[in-house]
Amino acid sequence: MYKFIYIFILTFILFPHFSTAKTIHHERSLYRNITVDDEGDLRCLKFHTKQQKSQQSCMFKSKPKKLVFSYTKLVMSALMINPNPKNILIIGLGGGTLSNTFHQLLPQAYITNVELDDAVIKVARKYFNYVENKQIKTITQDGRIFIKRAALKHQQYDLIILDAFNGDYIPEHLMTVEFLQEVKQILSPTGVLAANTFSTSRLYAHESATYHAVFKNYYNVKNNNLSNRIILAQKQPIAASLLKLQIKNNSLQFKNKLNKYGINSKKLSRKIKLDNDSSTDIRLLTDQYSPVNLLKVQ
Helix, strand or coil: HEEEEEEEEHHHHCCCCCHHHHHEEECCCCCEEEEEEEEEEEEEEEECCCCCCEEEEEECCCCCCCCCCCHHHHHHHHHCCCCCCCCCEECCCCCCHHHHHHHHHHHCEEEEEEEEEHHHHHHHHHCCCCCCCCEEEEEEHHHHHHHHHHHHHCCCCCEEEEECCCCCCCHHHHCCCHHHHHHHCCCCEEEEEEEEECCCCCCCHHHHHHHCCCCCCCCCCCCCCCEEEEEECCCCCCHHHHHHHHHHHHHHHHHHHHHCCCHHHHHHHCCEECCCCCCCCCCCCCCCCCHHHHHCCC
């Protein structure tokens, strides 16, 4: 819930008269109620749950390339580890912000976006300038089913981004040991996983233990004042000293490119920190045990 409180506060700061937001689109999809609201220069895609209305993606209409949410900037830290991913997989489309940004940064890369809800895809196309071309494709499918089938086809990706939220939190079947093992299977040898999760909930320790079980070592990327964290994990982890040098060199490479998005690559690279929490008394999230609805709150 803290992610949504933070976003609510951010919107209030940027546009204090948020009560005057104008709904320009509303529909009930197979999975949720969806709205698109305009508030001044800000346009936001929102999912409705029984408890709340959550902002899934926002853009500035006058500057659609500018990133609104800080977590989207943190995701770019994956480029500090693998600066030239040729095949990118994004699970969870939202408004298509991440796909558009990676396409602008890496115009030669092939990007596959997987989204369960066809209504979300239509909204992204119509209201959020979501780009599709010969190198960017969209697949309407559950993310886990797609990954299972990709493994059977021996497909591999240099960068996999997990950003699937159902309006409440990450679907429970996309958080388990078994799922992460499937993700790891389709990572290329130098591949990087970037997962958008929360950093303030009882799920935190369970998520951490689950990622440790599959990837051994992984890195957290987060701001002190944010409830989101980005988890970075590698198919084949390299020595910490070598990775540190690699991150430094790659941050210099992307300095000018990321500046255009309001991202200081040097500061971003410093946020990449090894997670040393190796608790053994925390129960792992598995296909048989993944009580997200009970653990997601503080």
